[in-house]
Amino acid sequence: MASDIQERIKKLIIDGRLPSGASLPTEPELMALLGVSRNSVREALKALQAMGIVEIRHGFGTYVGPMSVxxxxxxxxxxxxxxxxxxxxxxxxxxxxxxxxxxxxxxxxxxxxxxxxxxxxxxxxxxxxxxxxxxxxxxxxxxxxxxxxxxxxxxxxxxxxxxxxxxxxxxxxxxxxxxxxxxxxxxxxxxxxxxxxxxxxxxxxxxxxxxxxxxxxxxxxxxxxxxxxxxxxxx
Amino acid sequence: MASDIQERIKKLIIDGRLPSGASLPTEPELMALLGVSRNSVREALKALQAMGIVEIRHGFGTYVGPMSVxxxxxxxxxxxxxxxxxxxxxxxxxxxxxxxxxxxxxxxxxxxxxxxxxxxxxxxxxxxxxxxxxxxxxxxxxxxxxxxxxxxxxxxxxxxxxxxxxxxxxxxxxxxxxxxxxxxxxxxxxxxxxxxxxxxxxxxxxxxxxxxxxxxxxxxxxxxxxxxxxxxxxx
DNA sequence: TAGCTCAGTTGGTTAGAGCAGCTGACTCTT
DNA sequence: AAGAGTCAGCTGCTCTAACCAACTGAGCTA
Known part of the structure; x- marks a missing residue:
């Protein structure tokens, strides 16, 4: 169940054809969207951030990462x-x-x-x-x-x-x-x-x-x- | 403060000369060791897992990752x-x-x-x-x-x-x-x-x-x- | 002795509360 | 009227506390 969350967030980006820098749903929105707790959302985002797939800016929002290596x-x-x-x-x-x-x-x-x-x-x-x-x-x-x-x-x-x-x-x-x-x-x-x-x-x-x-x-x-x-x- | 946690866990591995597969402290131990909440520990571990630095096995423990690319x-x-x-x-x-x-x-x-x-x-x-x-x-x-x-x-x-x-x-x-x-x-x-x-x-x-x-x-x-x-x- | 069961340990998930950084609109001053 | 300062609100960040789920190993049973 857990790592599916990462996959589903990735799918959001892929299916939405979101370019680098596009804004992603907020944490509460993702909770509702994916039907999981805040914690799980955050853990998935942290992992995606480590892979450079998303970029998190405190007090601002979450965005599609630069997709660099x-x-x-x-x-x-x-x-x-x-x-x-x-x-x-x-x-x-x-x-x-x-x-x-x-x-x-x-x-x-x-x-x-x-x-x-x-x-x-x-x-x-x-x-x-x-x-x-x-x-x-x-x-x-x-x-x-x-x-x-x-x-x-x-x-x-x-x-x-x-x-x-x-x-x-x-x-x-x-x-x-x-x-x-x-x-x-x-x-x-x-x-x-x-x-x-x-x-x-x-x-x-x-x-x-x-x-x-x-x-x-x-x-x-x-x-x-x-x-x-x-x-x-x-x- | 947050990403320091990742660094401190990495430092544990480096300073301990831990080889791939060596077991890391449990989540409660890391909480005490680093003085942060379980949540923060887990987020750090998730990020490190995404980078292949640690390997997490449900119900078993956390280990140094295979260090592969x-x-x-x-x-x-x-x-x-x-x-x-x-x-x-x-x-x-x-x-x-x-x-x-x-x-x-x-x-x-x-x-x-x-x-x-x-x-x-x-x-x-x-x-x-x-x-x-x-x-x-x-x-x-x-x-x-x-x-x-x-x-x-x-x-x-x-x-x-x-x-x-x-x-x-x-x-x-x-x-x-x-x-x-x-x-x-x-x-x-x-x-x-x-x-x-x-x-x-x-x-x-x-x-x-x-x-x-x-x-x-x-x-x-x-x-x-x-x-x-x-x-x-x-x- | 071989297999099973169960208790204990470890990570996984949820919930709710409060903290911290940023933005943009509003207000007060000039 | 124009500019700077302030504040309300959104955002992500951290913490606490409780319970669920997977795995191990000791002890029990056959």
Whole structure:
């Protein structure tokens, strides 16, 4: 009976073709509509909120959520942190996931990034160089670089997933280990990635991405795979 | 105050180094421990359950969840279904996500799949052929093929994510559109993928994966991108 | 000894009351 | 007449207290 409530609320959204931001019935209305107590309604809404399906604003109302993949960040982050504290190499796994996916995608991208994005990427590298010279590089600058890079693939969902991976990794990294950063190296690697992608050189682009991740991996204290992108059986 | 409760329960797990399946305090114990009412405890647990962080068993107790990425399937599925009903091409986007990621990964895989996995993949294709001849192909056979294929990358997290994408796509597909299936074509394509990967021919492997997804895409009623894996600016 | 029964524990659900944040209309001041 | 301050009302948030439902395990019965 209980989890049906979640399903029935989801059905309300689906059947009503409600877009993100549309307002949902109030708690008392849902009680009447679904024939359950307030408590059950609230528990269902809490669960849906955790999945990003609804958005609850205190004193205002309940709304259809942004439908982003953001909620998965929470789960990924927790999983990684918990694994790390239990002595697993969960952070490395998350990094390898990003490396594997981004290396694969860069080939589709080389030589096909629209001029507008290229310009934006140039600006982002310059911004990072300025920040590096000034001292601290804002985390958002790195994030924006990766996000803008893959925007050219023209798939909104894919972009969101990659950002989610980035966010999870970033959150875990700052929470857990204080990774030594050399902003200048990061700048140079970003520039190399951009140059390779701009020139359409697939091999070089893959190499650049791999080196970028290899750099992070090294700072993570893990051996870098030898000579080949695949490292499935290195251990 | 409210969402702090979730954080504090998560902290219990982290600080206690609790592994998946470990039992958590009972609801009354959590009330005393956190100094909040039962209702608030339950709402927090419901949210954590939705994220796969805890697992609640009626009449038995509350436990640390499996920490899988399974919960994201729920969110992805809903997002896709909702988008579909609102006239967006969300299902196509999900398929493209899978295609982009799997095409990218196959290059890392070609020629590096361990013999045991190759044998298993052979068996899976044979099983699918038998099922195809008998009539209906079990969905799990296709799922197992994709899962086994990428197992060789040696990253458990990556495998889980790919399975989550597969699951979401499968669920939406069966719920929404009754995609015409030609099991024989699927069998042939799986065999081509396996042959290419076995021979270590990266180009052919990518081509085979692309063709496999192109096949699904066509049945989805969408134009197949012309001549190049990238289709960012075809529209 | 094998199986059943029942008491105790745990989560599930309901009800009612009061708290807290936000909005919009109303009123008072300028 | 225009602006700012106030307040009534809606909304979600939290708490208490009681009972229902599922599961376990000890003890009883055959």
């Amino acid at each position: 953001a909620p998965m960040i929470e789960g990924l982050t927790f999983r990684t942190v918990a694994g790390h504290y239990r002595g697993e190499d969960s952070l490395l796994q998350l990094l390898e996931l990003r490396e594997a996916v981004e290396t694969g995608l860069i080939a589709r991208l080389a030589g096909r990034v629209p001029a507008a994005d290229l310009a934006e990427l140039d600006a982002l590298i310059e911004r990072m160089e300025r920040e590096a010279a000034a001292g601290e590089v804002a985390a958002d600058t790195d994030r924006a670089f990766h996000a803008t890079l893959y925007r050219g693939l023209g798939n909104l969902l894919l972009g969101e997933v990659l950002e989610a991976f980035w966010d999870a990794f970033h959150r875990v990294r700052t929470d857990l280990v204080d990774l030594p950063q050399d902003p200048k190296v990061t700048c140079r690697q970003h520039r190399e990635i951009l140059d390779a992608v701009r020139s359409g050189d697939v091999i070089r682009a893959e190499q650049a991405i791999r080196e970028h991740f290899g750099n992070i991996r090294t700072r993570l204290g893990s051996p870098v795979p030898t000579g080949h992108p695949n490292h499935a059986y290195d251990k | 399974a919960p994201m399937i729920e969110g992805l599925t809903f997002r896709t279904v909702a988008g579909h009903y609102r006239g967006e091409d969300s299902l196509l986007q999900l398929l493209e996500l899978r295609e982009a990621v799997e095409t990218g990964l196959i290059a890392r895989l070609a020629g590096r799949v361990p013999a045991a996995d190759l044998a298993e993949l052979d068996a899976l294709i044979e099983r699918m052929e038998r099922e195809a001849a008998a009539g209906e192909v079990a969905a799990d056979t296709d799922r197992a093929f994709h899962a086994t294929l990428y197992r060789g990358l040696g990253n458990l997290l990556l495998g889980e994510v790919l399975e989550a994408f597969w699951d979401a796509f499968h669920r939406v597909r069966t719920d929404l559109v009754d995609l015409p299936q030609d099991p024989k074509v699927t069998c042939r394509q799986h065999r081509e993928i396996l042959d290419a990967v076995r021979s270590g021919d990266v180009i052919r492997a990518e081509q085979a994966i692309r063709e496999h997804f192109g096949n699904i895409r066509t049945r989805l009623g969408s134009p197949v991108p012309t001549g190049h894996p990238n289709h960012a600016y075809d529209k």
